Amino acid sequence: MSVTLRVHDLSKTYGNGERAVQAVRHASFSTEPGEFVAVVGPSGSGKTTLLAMVGGLLTPTSGAIEVNGRDIAGLNAGQQAAYRRESVGYVFQANNLLPFLTARENLQVISRITGANGRAARQRADQLLEELGLTNRANAVATELSGGERQRVAIGRALMNDPELVLVDEPTASLDSARGRQVVESLIQEVKSRGKLGLMVTHDMAMAELADRIIEMHDGKLSVRGKLAASG
């Protein structure tokens, strides 16, 4: 299934009064089905806040977010958790694997959370590990994996619940550039081959160039580079 994302006039303000900080200001964009979009910008530009709002980790101050026509901006905390569980796959900057679990078990964390950790979940985990070239590392505990392997396991975990959106936060922060490139290429391939929508926050332009489109953010304002469609 192809996934579309529409962000309209989205703003996020932290604090209030004189201490208010507007992290995202009236951001609007939409994507085409099956795209992989990179969000770039300097530290503090609001790109992580944008990712968090799209991923249901933050509630916008104003504006709309629609994933396949479903409103995300108005969800309450419980609905946000369900949305993240069912529709979002996250790849974090620090990969955030549970260090005491094996590669396979780290993927199965997702099926444990959704309460569907049966044989099918194990098969899906093994299939994802195979696609990511990690079959021989399936039983290795996370602390025994290299940085690149850990990030690939994190990609597998993000795909475990067959999400609509795959949201990626600085995936190469802990990797050297060659390994980082491999990881991002692998990530984009996995996301696009499944017809998912990918949104990747990065400060690394070399990685961003691998995406279909690039959104630039400065001081919470969004500008589009490439052929990203402006929201109507």
Place this chain on the structure above:
Amino acid sequence: MIGLLEIRRRKFQFALIALIVTLISYLVLMINGLGVGLNEQAGSALRNFDADAIAYSDKAGLSVIRSELSQEQVDRIAVESGAEASAPLGYMAANYRKDGGEIESAAFLAFDPGTIAAPKVVEGRMLTEEDGDGLLVDKSFLRYSGLAVGDTVTISVRLVERDFRIVGETNEGAFFFQPSVYLLRSTWQELKYGTVDAATPVASIMLLQGNGLAGTSGPGWEAVSKSTAFANIEGVSGQQSTVQALRAFGYLIGGLVIGVFFYVLTLQKIGQIGMLKAVGASSFFVFRQVMVQVLGISLAGVAVAIPLTWLTNRAIQQAPNPVPIAFTNGTFITTSVLLVLMAMVGAMFSGRQVAKVDPIIALGQQQ
């Protein structure tokens, strides 16, 4: 369960916590055992009386030591109480000479053979009316004294020494923190009061069998249940309060220590918890993992503590002069359940911490 997998993979870390739980459980079990043991010493013989109620002279304030009954009172209590069966019982403290010559004291209980006051003999034979110089002694008496059934023992009371022969062994326990020794009531009268005449008390208390006897009274006497009688043994209530306080502190400290351990573990895992919540886990899901760990660790800790306590108890019982300690299945079960429950309550602190973790922290975290 992720929580159980973590225990399996971090055996050393969790084994250390389980060791702490084991030590706390061991301590609380030993305190409970000492409490039960002290109670046994205080008056297990009274608890083992084949009676439903015990009658005292009304001026005694439910003290076996102060209570004295005349023949006329004994006869009246038997009738006025409405008891189905009754029997007088005499008490005195007296000294005896151990096998090695040392002087020790014992609780002497006087009965009439064939009445409900007669103890059960586990070895040797029962006293008869002809056994004026015969004794039935508790098994603890034999252990402390180094004597055996058939031996002669010298009893000292009121500056008089008299030799008795041990004819049988009982398992009735202790009274006033001393091993119980049974003798004939007629002998007890002679030993305790010297010359015996019509005015000499014939018993200290009366054992009564029947329903609804506790709380009954008549001119010069009052009857109470065995549990009330036990609680009124000199020193018992204070001792029980102390043991209860020790128990309560044991449970409280156990719960707090386990709670603090898991609270610190939870604090160390804020990042992991943030990740789990970011990928859609509820606070309850995460908290369940913590609770499963607490349950597993506390069960393991208690499971090790129980045989450890049992072995310690055995070693103590084999000592020549054992401290009063006793265990029942109930002691083990109640203590274990309470300790595990306290551990779970202590772990609730972690639950609050888990609920407070904002999943947004998963973003932007450095390795």
